[in-house]
Amino acid sequence: MVSELIKPFDTRYEEYLRDESKMDGKASGISFPRTKEEVVTIVNQMINTSTSITVQGGKTGICGGAVPSEGHILNLSYLNKVIDSFETENGRFVKVEAGLMLSELHKYLNKVDKTYFWPPDPTEDSATIGGILATNAQGICRYFYGDTKQYVEEIKLIDGYGKERIIRRGERIVNEHKCLLESGGTLVVDTALLKLPQDIDLIDIYLGSEGMYGIIVEATLKLIARPKEVWGISFFFEEQENIFGFVEAFMHTSYNEDEAVVAAVEYLDKSTLKHIHVLKKDVTKLRELPDVDEKFVGMVYIELHGNQEEHIEIIAEKIMELASHFQEDDTSTWALSGFEEIEKLRAFRHAAPESMNRALDQVKLLDSRIIKLATDIAMENMTFKELVTKYQQTALEKGINIAIHGHVAGNQLHVDLLPENYEEYITGKKLVKDWVICAVKRGGQAFSEYGVGKIKKALYQLSLSEEELGNMRHIKKVFDTNGILNPGNMLD
Amino acid sequence: MKIAICIKQVPGSNELTMDQEKGILQREDGRVKMNPYDLVAIETALQIKEKYKEVVITSFSMGPKRAREVILSSYAMGVDQGVLITDPKFIGSDVYATALTLSKGISLNEEFDIVICGRQTTDGDTGQVGPAIAEHLGIPHIYGVIAIDKIEEKHIFLSQQIENKKISLRVKMPCVLVISKEAYIPRLPSLKLKLEAKKKKIKIMSFEDLNDSDIRKFGLEGSPTQVEKIYFPNKSKKETLLSGNANVIVDAIIERLKGEKLI
Ligand SMILES: Cc1cc2nc3c(=O)[nH]c(=O)nc-3n(C[C@H](O)[C@H](O)[C@H](O)COP(=O)(O)OP(=O)(O)OC[C@H]3O[C@@H](n4cnc5c(N)ncnc54)[C@H](O)[C@@H]3O)c2cc1C
Numbered sequence: 001m002v003s004e005l006i007k008p009f010d011t012r013y014e015e016y017l018r019d020e021s022k023m024d025g026k027a028s029g030i031s032f033p034r035t036k037e038e039v040v041t042i043v044n045q046m047i048n049t050s051t052s053i054t055v056q057g058g059k060t061g062i063c064g065g066a067v068p069s070e071g072h073i074l075n076l077s078y079l080n081k082v083i084d085s086f087e088t089e090n091g092r093f094v095k096v097e098a099g100l101m102l103s104e105l106h107k108y109l110n111k112v113d114k115t116y117f118w119p120p121d122p123t124e125d126s127a128t129i130g131g132i133l134a135t136n137a138q139g140i141c142r143y144f145y146g147d148t149k150q151y152v153e154e155i156k157l158i159d160g161y162g163k164e165r166i167i168r169r170g171e172r173i174v175n176e177h178k179c180l181l182e183s184g185g186t187l188v189v190d191t192a193l194l195k196l197p198q199d200i201d202l203i204d205i206y207l208g209s210e211g212m213y214g215i216i217v218e219a220t221l222k223l224i225a226r227p228k229e230v231w232g233i234s235f236f237f238e239e240q241e242n243i244f245g246f247v248e249a250f251m252h253t254s255y256n257e258d259e260a261v262v263a264a265v266e267y268l269d270k271s272t273l274k275h276i277h278v279l280k281k282d283v284t285k286l287r288e289l290p291d292v293d294e295k296f297v298g299m300v301y302i303e304l305h306g307n308q309e310e311h312i313e314i315i316a317e318k319i320m321e322l323a324s325h326f327q328e329d330d331t332s333t334w335a336l337s338g339f340e341e342i343e344k345l346r347a348f349r350h351a352a353p354e355s356m357n358r359a360l361d362q363v364k365l366l367d368s369r370i371i372k373l374a375t376d377i378a379m380e381n382m383t384f385k386e387l388v389t390k391y392q393q394t395a396l397e398k399g400i401n402i403a404i405h406g407h408v409a410g411n412q413l414h415v416d417l418l419p420e421n422y423e424e425y426i427t428g429k430k431l432v433k434d435w436v437i438c439a440v441k442r443g444g445q446a447f448s449e450y451g452v453g454k455i456k457k458a459l460y461q462l463s464l465s466e467e468e469l470g471n472m473r474h475i476k477k478v479f480d481t482n483g484i485l486n487p488g489n490m491l492d
Numbered sequence: 493m494k495i496a497i498c499i500k501q502v503p504g505s506n507e508l509t510m511d512q513e514k515g516i517l518q519r520e521d522g523r524v525k526m527n528p529y530d531l532v533a534i535e536t537a538l539q540i541k542e543k544y545k546e547v548v549i550t551s552f553s554m555g556p557k558r559a560r561e562v563i564l565s566s567y568a569m570g571v572d573q574g575v576l577i578t579d580p581k582f583i584g585s586d587v588y589a590t591a592l593t594l595s596k597g598i599s600l601n602e603e604f605d606i607v608i609c610g611r612q613t614t615d616g617d618t619g620q621v622g623p624a625i626a627e628h629l630g631i632p633h634i635y636g637v638i639a640i641d642k643i644e645e646k647h648i649f650l651s652q653q654i655e656n657k658k659i660s661l662r663v664k665m666p667c668v669l670v671i672s673k674e675a676y677i678p679r680l681p682s683l684k685l686k687l688e689a690k691k692k693k694i695k696i697m698s699f700e701d702l703n704d705s706d707i708r709k710f711g712l713e714g715s716p717t718q719v720e721k722i723y724f725p726n727k728s729k730k731e732t733l734l735s736g737n738a739n740v741i742v743d744a745i746i747e748r749l750k751g752e753k754l755i
Contacts, residue, residue, distance in 0.1 A: 233683055288528075290679050313687060320683050335568070335683035340504035340525045344680070 002045050005038055006031050006072070016073050019059040020357055021372040021455050022364055025067035027054070034078045036097075036156065036164070036217040043215070044162040046072055052487045055211040057131030058101060060124045062357075062372050063453025065135065065210050069488040076130055079217065082108050092116050092223040093153055098130030098216045105129065109223070116223035119145035123350040130216045135451040136208030140264040140349065141303065143409040149207045151222045157206065157214035160480025165214065172202035179205075187478050190471045205475065210451055211486040213479040227305035229260075231312050232342035234334040235323050236296040242326040243267070243298045244385035247408055249322055250300075251384070257314045260306025267413065268352055269388070270297040271403035275355035276348065283354075285347040293332070300408065301349050303342070312337075352405040356416040363419060370425045372455060373417040375432055377439045378410050378448035387411050394435070400428050412448050436463060452490045460490060493643070495537045495549045496604040498594055498625065499530040499566055501559040502615045526562045529610030531569075531678035533671050536608055536640060538570050538679065544643055548572050550601065554582060554593050560694050567689035568681030575601060579698040584712030591624030593710060596702045599629060601695075606648065607668040611636075622670035633668035634661060638675045656753060 007013075009027045017025045028051070033039045046053050052071035059066050076099035083095040085108075092113070096105060103125035109117055121139030122132060131137070133155065136148050145151075154168045165182070172179055179187040179202050189205065191198050196205075206213055237243045247267070255262050268276075273292050280286040292299070302319060306312045316335070324330050336342050356374070363370050379387050388404060395402040395417070406413040415435075417428035436446045440463045452460040461469060472491060476483070504523030534551070541547040551566040553559045554577040563574035577597040585593060598607060607629070609622030626633030634652055641660070642649040652659045653672060699710065708714060734741045749755045 288677065290677050313690070316683060317687055320687065330684055331682045333683040334680040335686045336681060337686075338504070338523065338525065340523050 002041060005042055016075060019064060019066045020062045021064040022360055023064040023067045023371045023455060025069055027068040027073045028071060030073040032075050032078045039158050039215060039217055040162055042074060043158050046484060047162055052484045054486055055215050057099060057128030058126045060127045061135060061453060063451045064455045065451055065453030065489050067454060085113055093220050094223060095220045096129050097218055099128050102127050115226055117226040118151055118221050118223055120148035120151055129219055133207050133216055133219055134211045138449050140266050143265055144261050144263040149204050152207060152219060153222050154220040155206060155216050156218035157216045159214045160482060160485050167203045167206055169201055169203050174200045188474055193468055193471055210489045212476055212489055228307045229309045229312055230339055230342055231304040231316060231337045232345035233302045234345055235300045236332045237298050238295050238328045240297050246323055246326040247384045255315045255318060257311040260304060260311035260315055262302060263305040264303035265408040266301040266349055267405060267408050268299045269404040272352050272405045275359055275403060276351040279351055279355040279358055286351055289344060289348060356403060359418055367422045369422055370419060373428045373432060375415045375435055376449040377435060377444055377446055378412040379439055379444040380410050381443055382411060384408060384411055391415050398427050398431050400424055400431060433459060454488050457490060493544060493547045494602050494604045495547060496598050496607045497533045497537050497551050498609045499551050499553050499562050500527045500613050501555050501562045502527045502613055526565050527610055527613045529612055529673055532673055532675055533608040533610045534566055534569050534571060535676040535678040536671050540640060552594055552597055554590060563694050564689045567692050568686035569679060570685060575695045575697055577697045581699045581707060582711050584715060586715035586717045587618045587620045587624055588716055589710055589714040591621050592628050595625045595628035597697050600703060605665045609670050611670055611672055622668055626668035631666050631668060632663060633670060634663055635670045636672050637669045638672050
């Protein structure tokens with residue numbers, strides 16, 4: 001039975017040594033469990049043979065978290081069923097297995113529960129629910145709907161002892177730095193040191209821990225009523241100063257109208273638009289969109305959600321009026337409404353990270369040592385203009401091409417560095433380090449969305465004090481004494 | 493110059509599920525959208541308008557009241573005016589009755605120089621509405637139009653693609669053009685026009701307005717054909733295994749491609 005589940009690693013499984021970070025790993029075995037009982041069997045076997053485990057979902061992570069550095073690959077893509085959807089006095093929920101892809105969850109909800117949706121929507125829909133929860137991935141609508149964690153009610157996981165644990169929201173709360181576990185043990189969490197809420201829920205410590213504290217096998221996700229109307233609007237600008245002006249004015253105005261709200265505000269710079277144009281040739285969904293005129297130096301994508309179109313129109317009208325002060329050509333703005341139609345604009349937005357990964361594939365052909373070089377720093381205490389200009393200037397000084405896209409709210413911008421050779425890659429790495437150090441000094445959040453994994457581990461550790469790292473190691477030890485889960489992620 | 497375009501509202505979801513027992517495709521999702529092929533028809537008309545003076549574009553749609561949404565969408569792309577031909581009496585129309593109803597609506601409005609249709613719809617898939625409108629109107633139609641090259645006083649010059657042949661044509665107007673999906677990439681609606689669209693009027697025509705009291709020509713009764721079943725065609729996969737050394741295989745591939753007239 002065990003031997004059937006666990007396969008020795010051979011060349012057939014080569015693709016499982018990589019994720020979207022383009023980092024290469026090593027492994028001695030691989031398994032594709034179809035039930036949580038099979039996961040328990042495999043984990044126990046690994047404990048018995050002191051073999052480390054790297055957990056994989058959809059392998060869409062861009063920090064190498066799912067890339068094995070040794071040992072066994074536990075790929076959860078076949079643990080992919082929707083278990084149930086139900087209603088309680090606390091609302092509507094869907095219970096799923098961890099390997100379910102986000103696209104499949106969307107399909108299921110469209111079919112069974114059309115009036116509800118799960119707001120976290122990281123743009124890559126081949127990501128799995130387990131992967132999303134493990135990295136606490138966020139979508140473009142976080143601006144309005146809030147953190148992914150809010151939409152997770154319960155997780156079932158297998159810990160480093162091969163034991164199944166159920167963590168339900170509200171059941172175990174940290175009190176004065178301590179949390180009693182159902183096993184009777186105590187978890188010490190120095191919330192002040194780790195900059196966490198004083199009364200953090202245990203489930204929120206698990207979520208975003210990149211599989212270090214346990215393997216998520218099931219999750220109960222909280223759904224909310226789907227807005228009846230959605231609009232997507234893409235504003236294009238010919239001058240960078242005008243983008244800055246528009247964003248600044250936009251973020252200082254409240255646009256809510258009755259139940260209608262601004263749900264997402266996203267920025268794509270000129271370099272990103274150019275890369276999307278290149279990607280267009282190969283992606284059917286993008287080919288259906290008109291070309292963006294080369295005169296444009298950037299785009300701001302805004303999504304409006306509401307229950308009545310009239311309310312959305314009032315907001316759209318106000319934003320159009322604002323944009324008219326900054327746009328040379330006000331007929332260039334794309335506007336679509338309805339879930340079906342705005343998929344076109346979302347596909348365009350999604351093409352931003354996708355086109356970056358495509359560009360990386362090309363450079364990697366020239367030099368295989370080059371891997372993903374990108375940041376996801378959130379810098380709330382700088383203006384949007386200051387931040388974008390700082391990235392552009394410093395990259396220019398070092399002679400590195402960059403592309404910027406991301407969330408305008410909270411200045412949570414993704415900067416992709418696009419080295420053309422290994423020397424530039426090394427220079428780029430130093431540049432990222434400078435940015436991270438600068439962000440930490442200025443009170444920014446150095447790793448705000450994509451996780452840490454293996455690629456950003458050194459920088460992550462650099463951003464933390466020895467005490468902070470010590471506390472994290474303690475938490476890791478409580479859940480995984482032997483350190484067999486996801487070694488090499490976040491901590492050493 | 494006056495251009496009419498025919499547009500249709502179709503089910504929004506591309507996700508089709510199969511009723512295994514009945515072998516019928518189902519679209520249970522209530523969302524709707526503009527037939528994507530018609531977006532190309534609109535784009536063609538708009539490109540003509542951008543190039544030539546005094547062009548007025550009118551969109552026509554036959555469908556339920558809700559189909560006014562596609563007329564509004566056409567306004568948001570830049571269409572000047574729209575006509576919705578709607579009446580419960582038209583329910584159940586097949587290709588023939590749809591084309592008749594549209595042609596009546598078109599001819600009763602203006603004398604159009606060009607009528608533009610999309611190649612097919614995503615829900616009906618017959619691809620015959622355009623040619624049938626031309627028949628009802630008694631004017632020529634050109635199928636597979638991939639470009640409008642030039643327009644002179646009485647003639648339109650266009651490129652047509654049939655199989656792998658490209659043909660240049662000079663056609664006397666009025667005529668019906670059936671546009672290929674590959675002809676143009678449709679623009680997206682602009683915010684400004686989209687917001688203005690709601691304020692624009694849509695002309696509504698019902699059975700009474702069609703100047704034809706013979707109800708037997710319209711709707712289900714006027715439809716000589718009926719869709720009994722829509723199903724996925726059986727996929728027949730023919731595989732040929734080429735063997736031999738690299739040179740032999742390369743020669744065989746080249747022969748094949750030549751045989752298929754691909755090179
Ligand atoms: C084109 C593109 C766009 C993207 N857009 C976004 C975006 O908008 N927002 C965003 O946040 N991210 C985005 N990402 C990154 C990525 O999609 C997310 O990090 C996603 O959550 C990873 O899910 P996955 O299933 O692919 O996980 P994987 O890549 O397989 O794994 C990621 C990490 O989670 C761990 N893990 C996976 N499953 C489990 C489990 N069941 N239990 C415990 N640990 C587990 C892995 O060990 C690894 O450390 C994007 C990536 C791409 C390629």
